Amino acid sequence: MITLQPIINTVIRVAPYARVSTDEEDQLNSLDNQVNYYNDLIARNNNWIMVDMYADEGITGTNTKKRKHFNRLMEDAYAGKIDLIITKEVSRFARNTVDTLHYTRALKANGVGVIFLNDNIDTRDDDGEFRLTIMASVAQEESRKTSSRVKWGMKRQMERGYVFANTIFGYDRVKAKGDITINEEEAEIIRLIFYKFVYEGKSCVAIAKDLIIEGVPVANKKRMKRWSATAVGRILKNEKYVGDLLQKKTYTPDFLDHKAVRNDGQEEKVYIADHHEGIISRELWNLAQKELERRKLVIDDKSKFSNTYWASGKIFCSECGSICTVRSKSLKGNEKYKAWRCKEVSIYGKEIAGCSNGQINIKALEFCVQFVIRLMDIKDSLVQELHEEIKRAQAESTGQDTKKYENELSGLKKKKERIIDLLLDGTISKEEMSSMKQKYDAEIRDLQNKIKSAEDKNRNLVELNKNLTGLYSKIKHILSQENPTPELYSQIVEKIIMYPTQDLDIFLKYMPESISVHYETRGRGKNYETICTLNSHEKQSI
Numbered sequence: 401m402i403t404l405q406p407i408i409n410t411v412i413r414v415a416p417y418a419r420v421s422t423d424e425e426d427q428l429n430s431l432d433n434q435v436n437y438y439n440d441l442i443a444r445n446n447n448w449i450m451v452d453m454y455a456d457e458g459i460t461g462t463n464t465k466k467r468k469h470f471n472r473l474m475e476d477a478y479a480g481k482i483d484l485i486i487t488k489e490v491s492r493f494a495r496n497t498v499d500t501l502h503y504t505r506a507l508k509a510n511g512v513g514v515i516f517l518n519d520n521i522d523t524r525d526d527d528g529e530f531r532l533t534i535m536a537s538v539a540q541e542e543s544r545k546t547s548s549r550v551k552w553g554m555k556r557q558m559e560r561g562y563v564f565a566n567t568i569f570g571y572d573r574v575k576a577k578g579d580i581t582i583n584e585e586e587a588e589i590i591r592l593i594f595y596k597f598v599y600e601g602k603s604c605v606a607i608a609k610d611l612i613i614e615g616v617p618v619a620n621k622k623r624m625k626r627w628s629a630t631a632v633g634r635i636l637k638n639e640k641y642v643g644d645l646l647q648k649k650t651y652t653p654d655f656l657d658h659k660a661v662r663n664d665g666q667e668e669k670v671y672i673a674d675h676h677e678g679i680i681s682r683e684l685w686n687l688a689q690k691e692l693e694r695r696k697l698v699i700d701d702k703s704k705f706s707n708t709y710w711a712s713g714k715i716f717c718s719e720c721g722s723i724c725t726v727r728s729k730s731l732k733g734n735e736k737y738k739a740w741r742c743k744e745v746s747i748y749g750k751e752i753a754g755c756s757n758g759q760i761n762i763k764a765l766e767f768c769v770q771f772v773i774r775l776m777d778i779k780d781s782l783v784q785e786l787h788e789e790i791k792r793a794q795a796e797s798t799g800q801d802t803k804k805y806e807n808e809l810s811g812l813k814k815k816k817e818r819i820i821d822l823l824l825d826g827t828i829s830k831e832e833m834s835s836m837k838q839k840y841d842a843e844i845r846d847l848q849n850k851i852k853s854a855e856d857k858n859r860n861l862v863e864l865n866k867n868l869t870g871l872y873s874k875i876k877h878i879l880s881q882e883n884p885t886p887e888l889y890s891q892i893v894e895k896i897i898m899y900p901t902q903d904l905d906i907f908l909k910y911m912p913e914s915i916s917v918h919y920e921t922r923g924r925g926k927n928y929e930t931i932c933t934l935n936s937h938e939k940q941s942i
Contacts, residue, residue, distance in 0.1 A: 761930075
């Protein structure tokens with residue numbers, strides 16, 4: 401065990417960190433034991449005071465994203481609330497070598513040490529990082545081996561027919577045995593979906609709309625607010641409803657981040673035919689799969705037209721946040737009327753979608769965008785002046801603050817180094833040395849923060865200058881053309897928010913704020929006219 405030597409008359413703010421990887425009862429008991437141990441340890445050191453107890457339960461150590469109390473510990477340490485962190489061992493802190501070194505180095509730079517009690521490592525020691533790297537690598541390798549053993553065991557269970565899915569609409573899962581049994585109430589919904597698709601010839605969109613109107617409960621209350629074409633399509637493709645079982649549809653490429661991705665042949669899947677009682681017949685299943693394939697060929701043939709419009713994926717409904725898509729209808733004389741409309745309203749109607757937004761003719765939208773772009777010509781001198789101002793500010797500030805702070809930092813470090821000489825000469829006592837060291841450390845941290853802030857400021861100025869230059873260039877290019885093209889609109893427009901009051905918030909690339917306009921339309925065909933004006937009020941954008 402590491403020997404803890406307190407500095408006389410120096411108060412050290414200590415933060416213990418504990419973690420267990422599962423919420424099993426014996427693991428939670430282990431967590432309680434760790435907490436009690438740290439309480440006793442801190443109580444035995446008179447100059448130690450506990451900042452807080454930081455403990456995560458049922459959380460893996462291979463990454464830190466979901467470790468709430470670990471992240472809180474780091475925030476408090478960076479905020480200067482902690483002097484020392486103590487933890488049981490490297491594997492409790494992190495099983496990822498990169499994370500371990502990243503956090504301990506960042507903590508050390510902020511004057512915070514970490515003691516790994518069982519591993520006899522103190523990051524404040526000269527060889528602390530060297531020994532920590534070795535132990536962290538060992539912990540990561542052990543985690544990799546554990547992950548491999550778990551995956552191997554799960555694969556064998558899959559081959560024996562154990563069902564790992566937590567919830568399957570239409571079935572109840574017997575968790576202890578890994579079996580599934582039909583939930584008759586939900587099964588009726590499954591049969592209805594297959595019947596409507598195969599025998600009534602309805603689309604997934606139409607089926608979803610029927611289910612909503614009929615008030616049918618959704619398949620997954622946590623993930624769905626109402627039935628959708630996507631949810632219906634997943635049911636039609638799910639082999640479990642015919643009694644088969646396909647597992648390993650996803651896999652985890654990296655044991656460190658635990659992120660599951662779709663398995664497109666990277667790992668062998670496990671398929672068991674007639675694994676359990678099916679909800680639909682094999683005949684109905686086969687008919688549904690053939691119909692899905694037939695419709696897919698039709699959709700694929702039309703897919704080349706899906707990005708015909710320059711604003712695709714750029715227009716959003718202010719009411720529900722959905723994207724807007726183009727809908728067209730035929731008028732007299734074979735004339736086509738095309739307009740952008742909220743996708744949810746287009747599919748389900750205003751009542752079901754709960755959205756009151758209207759639509760905007762594609763010609764009216766182009767006119768509004770052209771109006772905004774040409775409006776920039778009025779502000780041309782202002783843009784140029786701002787451009788020059790930023791260039792002047794950048795020339796004056798870049799590097800000046802950082803050089804000043806770096807010189808001060810260098811001087812402080814030299815003063816800190818001389819403390820040892822003063823102690824050896826007998827000029828100061830150990831207590832005075834400790835007090836001076838703490839003072840210099842605090843000033844050094846303050847200067848390091850100022851340097852970082854100045855560097856960030858300089859980077860932002862350079863980036864802003866570059867962005868404004870890019871915007872200015874594109875606007876000049878568009879304004880130089882007599883008839884701007886939709887392709888150029890696509891290049892300069894970032895996003896558009898459509899309101900039911902015939903208002904638009906138009907966001908141009910490189911511009912931090914939107915330009916709000918109001919439009920009115922008159923006539924149609926060759927006589928179609930759009931009138932566009934600037935809005936004086938601001939709206940809340942999504």
